[in-house]
Amino acid sequence: MKVPEFIIASSRILTSATPAKQSGALVAMALLLASCSSTPPKSLVTPLPTVAKQPLAPKGEQNKEPVRGVWLATVSRLDWPPVSSVNVSSPALRISQQKKSLTDKLDNLKSLGINTVFFQVKPDGTALWQSKILPWSDMLTGTIGENPGYDPLAFMLDEAHKRGMKVHAWFNPYRVTVNTKPSTIAELNRTLSLSPASVYVLHRDWIRTAGDRLVLDPGIPEARDWITSIVAEVVAHYPVDGVQFDDYFYAETPGSALDDSMTFRKYGQGFSSKADWRRHNTQLLIEQVSRTVRQLKPGVEFGVSPAGVWRNLSFDPAGSDTRGAAAYDEAYADTRLWVKQGLLDYIAPQLYWPFSRKAARYDVLAKWWADVVKPNNTRLYIGIALYKVGEPSKNEPEWTTSGGVPELKKQLDMNESLPGISGTILFRENYLNQPQTQDAVRYLRSRWGH
Known part of the structure; x- marks a missing residue:
């Protein structure tokens, strides 16, 4: 579909600046979508206040309690x-079931000693909050853009805060859909008459x-501004405790590369190489989101949960003694x-391996990340692989030994004793409810629970 001339004209506001000014004085944009029966929706670009040219000073240690997330x-x-x-x-029954499911989960998490929930509010190109930028998520009703009858993010924040738990809004920045099926494309096209419509x-x-x-091209400046505006909308209008991006920056596969x-x-x-240029694009997104969050609400934490390996020692003397897929080389992060x-206020690398996995040992990576954050005020939360607990694995048999409890204990012991590690995050919630993890869940409750 051809982009309306109004969008092109509005975008010139962004592109007329020099590259230096674009990277130095990035503006958080609010994207307001409007439509009526006779004309297609227009994408209006409205600047929020400009953000600081340099990253603001780190906020220092705010959260003394270790994160158990x-x-x-x-x-x-x-x-x-x-x-x-x-x-x-019945819509009323759907709302009731969804709310009860969420409060039941929060009650269970509270009993386990979990104090922070990283709630996925943007799973793709849709929203789980009342947005003027993104259509409502079909995860809630089965149809993109259909009002669910309540605001899930507002409900989650209210219920979690009642229980003394924090909530970080978790965004997948670039993903638009999880597949490219014709039925998915047709549903996206049907949003043309909605306000807001799909990107x-x-x-x-x-x-x-x-x-x-389907993904957004991270190399397009206006696309990065659009993502920043989405984060700004949530931070400005909801009492979130934090914002988190997951590891999907340049997410491609050998059989389906991003062109x-x-x-x-x-x-x-x-740029001497496309790889360097791609890393620069990811860097610009992180810079402008960081500045925007800090300007809007300095008390809100901004963090990223990347793949556990930054770079391997064989490629970079500053890298870890590992042989895993590296965020620097594969996600261009x-x-x-x-x-x-x-x-960043915090970084939460995904260390999804046991102590014995030679290619990416848990202890080697945990110590490497602790050394990285040591000179900075960035907090380090370690993501661990609850999803592997109890699952038979030829390469990682520890996950089934005594229900996975000894391996889990070793990882938590390290996280709670190694200076520089400020918390642990479990991936992911529904595995707390699976039969194969129950020995580990009982252990967590005995260790963390009230």
């Missing part, structure tokens, strides 16, 4: 809402296919640099 995923309804709730005939119909020129999914050759030709001048520059 859990990720609660909504993409594909992995943890919530219940699949069964979407199929009920797929408003900004088709931003959309690429990668990893067999950004035209974008590179347009914006990649001055220089996560170590973000810590060194003070752009």
Whole structure:
């Protein structure tokens, strides 16, 4: 679909600045969508106050209590809402079931000693809050853009805060859909008459296919501004305790690579390689989101949960003694640099391996990350693999030994004793309810629970 002339004209506000000014004085944009029966929706670009040219000073240690967290995923309804709730005939019954499911989960998490929930509010190109930028998530009703009859983020915040628990809004920044099926495309096209409509119909020129999914091209400045505006909307209007990006930056597979050759030709001048340019794009997003969050609400934490390996020692003398997939080389995310520059309040690397996994030993990576954050005020929360507990594995048999409890204990012991580690996050909530993890859940309750 051709982009309306109004969008192009509005975008010139952003593109007329020099590259130096774009990277130094980035503006958080609020995207207001409007439509009526006779005209297609227009994408209005309205600047929020400009943010500081340099990253603001780190906020220092605010949270003395160690984080005992859990990720609660909504993409594909992995943890919530219940699949069964979407199929009920009565909207009132659906709302009741979804709310009860969430409060039951919070009660269980509270009993386990969990004090922070990382709640996925943007699983793709849709929202689990009342947004003027994104349509309502089909995870709630089965249909993109259908009002669920309540605000899940507001409800989660209210109920978690009542229980003394914190909530970080978890965003997948670039994902638009989890597949490229014709039925998915048709549903996106049907949002054209909605306000707000999907980014797929408003900004088709931003959309690429990668990893067999529809994604935004991270090399397009306006797309990064749009993502920043989404974060700004949540931070400005909801009492979230934090904001988190997951590890999906440049997310592609060998069989479904992201074709950004035209974008590179347009914006990649001055870079010796496409890889360096891609890392620069990811860096710009992190910089502008960091500055925007700190300007809007300095008390809100901004963090990233990247792949556990930054770079391997065989590629970089500053890397870890590992042989795992590296965020720097594969997701084009220089996560170590973000810590060194003070752009993050916390980093939560996903260390999803046991102590004995030679290619990526848990203790080797935990110590490496603790050394990275040592000179900075960035807090380190370690993501651990609850999803592997109790699952038979030829390469990692520890997860089934005594129900996985000894391995879990070793990891928690290290997290709670090694200086520099400020908490643990479990991936992910629904595995607390599975038969194979119950020995580990009982152990967690005895260790953390009230």
